[in-house]
Amino acid sequence: MTTRIASGATATGTIHYRLDSITGPIVASVPVSNTGGWQSWQSRVTNLSGSATGVHQLYLTFTGSGGDFTNINWFQFARGTGLPNGYSVTQAEASSSQSGTQTEATSDTGGGLNVGWIAPGDWLAYNGIDFGTPTAVSITTRIASGATASGTIQVRLDSTTGPIIASIPISNTGGWQSWQSQVTNLSASATGVHQVVLTFTGTGGDFVNINWFQFAR
Ligand SMILES: [Ca+2]
Numbered sequence: 001m002t003t004r005i006a007s008g009a010t011a012t013g014t015i016h017y018r019l020d021s022i023t024g025p026i027v028a029s030v031p032v033s034n035t036g037g038w039q040s041w042q043s044r045v046t047n048l049s050g051s052a053t054g055v056h057q058l059y060l061t062f063t064g065s066g067g068d069f070t071n072i073n074w075f076q077f078a079r080g081t082g083l084p085n086g087y088s089v090t091q092a093e094a095s096s097s098q099s100g101t102q103t104e105a106t107s108d109t110g111g112g113l114n115v116g117w118i119a120p121g122d123w124l125a126y127n128g129i130d131f132g133t134p135t136a137v138s139i140t141t142r143i144a145s146g147a148t149a150s151g152t153i154q155v156r157l158d159s160t161t162g163p164i165i166a167s168i169p170i171s172n173t174g175g176w177q178s179w180q181s182q183v184t185n186l187s188a189s190a191t192g193v194h195q196v197v198l199t200f201t202g203t204g205g206d207f208v209n210i211n212w213f214q215f216a217r
């Protein structure tokens with residue numbers, strides 16, 4: 001689906017499309033970050049995360065950590081096979097290779113595992129992430145941190161020293177299972193198929209847990 005949004009906010013947030021009530025099933029989640037102004041319009045394309053058939057009342061609900069974060073002009077659903085896999089949720093624990101990390105059960109919504117024990121110098125790699133064209137514009141990372149140390153997740157293409165397409169600053173979220181969705185604009189374009197590599201920098205020890213990540217156009 002496509003959502004036409006603009007944002008001049010410093011806060012980020014997420015638009016949830018739900019069926020039939022404000023607590024109904026979520027069929028799409030659209031991360032929103034600053035587009036350059038409240039009238040700087042962009043079309044965000046999002047894969048549905050659940051099926052939507054038949055007739056429903058549609059609700060848009062809004063989550064985030066700050067105040068006003070988005071203007072909306074219109075939205076449109078499309079039939080089809082959906083976007084390349086980069087625009088679906090990639091579970092952090094589904095890495096193709098890694099160094100220095102471990103997994104554990106997560107108490108985040110949806111359950112499963114998260115990756116933890118992540119300190120500067122560790123890395124995680126994911127093969128076969130397809131961005132297609134046009135480029136991805138943002139990444140949402142589902143993170144938690146109980147650390148006193150802060151650090152940065154660097155999102156790279158093709159190797160642990162490959163080009164950085166996003167840098168995600170991490171500080172304490174209130175605990176190692178206090179989960180937040182962080183939306184970060186990409187600093188470089190990403191098209192086609194790549195290995196996505198997360199590298200970690202900082203001045204202390206373990207500083208972040210990761211549950212999943214997802215790119216958006
Ligand atoms: Ca480690």
Ligand SMILES: [Ca+2]
Nearest residue numbers: 091092113211
């Ligand atoms: Ca996970």
